[in-house]
Amino acid sequence: MYQAFYGLNEAPFSIAPNPKYLFLSxxxxxxxxxxxxxxxxxxGFVLLTGEVGTGKTTLARSLLASLPEQTDIASILNPTLSELExxxxxxxxxxxxxxxxxxxKQLTDLLSTFLSKNHQAGRNTLLVIDEAQHLKSxxxxxxxxxxxxxxxxxxxxQVVLIGQPELQQQLKQAHLRQLAQRITARYHLTPLTSDDVSAYIAHRLRIAGRDSALFNKKACNYIHQxxxxxxxxxxVMCDKALLQAYGEQLTDIGKKTIADIAKDVIAIDEVSPPVSSWRVPVALSGVTFAVGFALTAWLYASSVTGDTTTSSLTHGAPTVQHENVPSVEQKIALEQQLLPLLTGATLKQNAFSALMGVWGTAEGAGTSPCQSALNxxxxxxxxxxxxxxLEYNHPAKITINVKGNVYHGVVLSLDxxxxxxQFNQNQFSIPKQWLVEHLAGDFTLLWQPETAFNQSLRxxxxxxxxxxxxxxxxxxxxxxxxxxxxxxxALESLVKRFQQEHQLTVDGIAGAKTLLKLQVAMKQQSHMLQVVR
Incomplete structure (x- = not known):
């Protein structure tokens, strides 16, 4: 939309990992x-780590593009796999x-034979694993x-492991020391400096066809901040800034434009009134103790009286023996401790921002949450x-109703x-039975297709x-x-078979719901609500 106005050949700030735009700080x-x-x-092993969004995948693609032609590359983008898988x-x-x-053993033998023959033919074999922090020990x-x-x-x-910083901690575990000793190269990408950000923005504009400056220094500094x-x-910020500046016909993008679009991109923390430092640990400890005490009492009552909860994905809602449930007094005690943590959790956008945070994004939900997620x-x-x-087995934005009051939050995991x-900024555990009883309205989850998916496949x-x-x-x-x-x-027949087995509309068309169900069935989602054995 804005490309012609600003003399650009293409959109310069796509979040797709395009090696052409690699900025070499x-x-x-x-x-x-x-x-x-x-x-x-x-x-043997090469390790590349960095926080979410620091450019690990783009750098890795550039690295792979420079390898000799006689290199066979295998890529695994979703590593939530078993050994056999x-x-x-x-x-x-x-x-x-x-x-x-x-x-x-059969797969290992096949791979060993392939690797030996490949070496004899003068070829190299490289395995690249992205999101490697999800690999099991x-x-x-x-x-x-x-x-x-x-x-x-x-x-x-040779194996290239690409992951977030927690991968480094995982490899420090004693039982993985033999693997850690085989890592011949490690590099951790850090965020760009203020000067780097200015150069980075100018670099991407230049690759897209514009040589003259567009974002002034104050804008670049604020973007860095x-x-x-x-x-x-x-x-994401620069793309939205270009769109807004185009709407206002601006030829110099300053700090004001960045401030205008920031609220739809970044979850900016509001400044809270100062609290005496000696009171904070006491307050936090008190809440933690109170909720923990109430939760323990609830679970103890459940175990003593024989209350049973079924957590299997295939059995649906928990089955509760109604004659043996925690007492009314215990429920009241729990809710009295929970209400202070729920107070203020009344905005769907805040809950959605927390859900996006589960996926490692820093962008807030804004006025169009699903569009923000699409970025x-x-x-x-x-x-x-x-x-x-339970069937979809993803963390989700939920709504609960407590004594007629509605609160929005995120269910992160189940046991x-x-x-x-999580409600507001508070993360805590509650009895699963209590959550089921107070769940109200729809839920919304986020999922990530393996490839770009823009329309139904038929x-x-x-x-x-x-x-x-x-x-x-x-x-x-x-x-x-x-x-x-x-x-x-043949593919249509397999799609219909899968749809029939998973209670979907049997039309042979692979839409979003079918693809999501397939991802769950194959246990390939990046984030699970509960681990399926």
Whole structure:
């Protein structure tokens, strides 16, 4: 919309990880040189970490593009896999055929044979795992075992782990020390400095076709202040600023424009009245103790009287033996302790912002929450009822009704008897039974399609989205066929079969609901409400 007005060939601030727009700050140059050297030297593991939105994926793509042509690259973008699923996915990426129900040993043998033959043919094999902080310890150990195959000079499989800072902490665990010792290169990306932000904005404008300045220095400094130097947030802010400036026909974007769009991009904390420092720990300790005491009393009563809660995803709402429930007095005691934590949680936008925070985004919900989520490749799905919430197994924005008052928050996780929730800035655990009894209205969850998904897929559709759907259904039903980029009758038949088995409308059209259900069925979602064994 604004490209022609500002002399741009394309939108310069897309959040897609396009290597063409890679901005090489001093630390980015160091990272590429360091990691590239270690890959060329044949090391086993390379580790790249950084906060959400710091440009890890973009840098990794640029790094991979510089590798020799004789390199076979396998990419795993959703690493919430078991050991068997990891090896099967690696085989899929390398086009290695295997039986319908392979064992770990069979897959390991197939991979070992492939790696040896690839090396003899003068080719390298590289595995890249994004969001690696989600890898389970046993899967990391399986990766280490895969890299045991080596010559006198190099590993036959090199692994690049890309993840958030918690991955570093995970690798410090004692039982993973053997893997940690095999990491030959580590680099942690930090946010951009104030000077970097100005250069970064100018760089992206230049790549898009504009040589002259557009954002003045005050605007750049304010963007740095609000974004904390995170490139992804900078991109979102600059894109919205360009759109607003275009509407006002501005040719110089200043601090005022950034301030105007900031409320729809950044969740800016309101300044609270100062509280005496000695009172804060006492207040927090008191609330924690009170809620903990009430929760313990509730759970104790439930266990003594035989109250049972079913948490299986396939059994829907908890089954409560109504003659054996916590007493009215215990319920009142719990609610008296919870009400101070719920007070003020009356805005849906705040709850939605908290839900986006679960996905590591810094952007607030704004006036169009689902559109804000779309900026990060996330999609909204709304449903109603406890059974459906469990079926989709995602953290979700919820509404509860307590004594006629409505509060909006997020359910973060579940275990057998309790739910971890967030209302306002408070995170705490409550009895799951109490939550079910007070749940009101619809819920909204966020999910992330594996590929860009803009419309329903149906007969004769074509493209990467269709190929991804075909591969997933082949894997789900253990069909030993190559993934097809054309939506044919065979794929339509698999879609209908899946829809029928999962109580969906059986029309053979893969819309958002079908794709979400498939992701859940394959346990490939990035965030789970409760872990399914």
């Amino acid at each position: 001093q630390q980015h140059q160091q990272a590429i040189s360091h990691l590239q050297y270690c890959l060329n030297e044949g090391g 990891l090896l099967a996915t690696l085989c899929d990426e390398l086009n290695i055929a295997y039986d319908n129900e392979p064992t770990l 046993e899967v990391l150990e399986q990766l280490r075992l895969l890299t045991n195959l080596e010559t006198d000079h190099k590993k036959l499989l 609000l974004s904390k130097g995170i490139p992804r947030i900078i991109n 990060y490749g996330l999609r909204c799905h709304s449903g109603s009822g406890w059974r459906e919430l 057998e008897s309790s739910a971890r929730v 007969l004769n559709s074509r493209g990467d989205e269709v190929a991804t759907l075909s591969r997933q259904l082949n894997q789900y039903y253990q069909v030993n066929n190559a993934a097809s980029a054309v939506f044919d009758y």
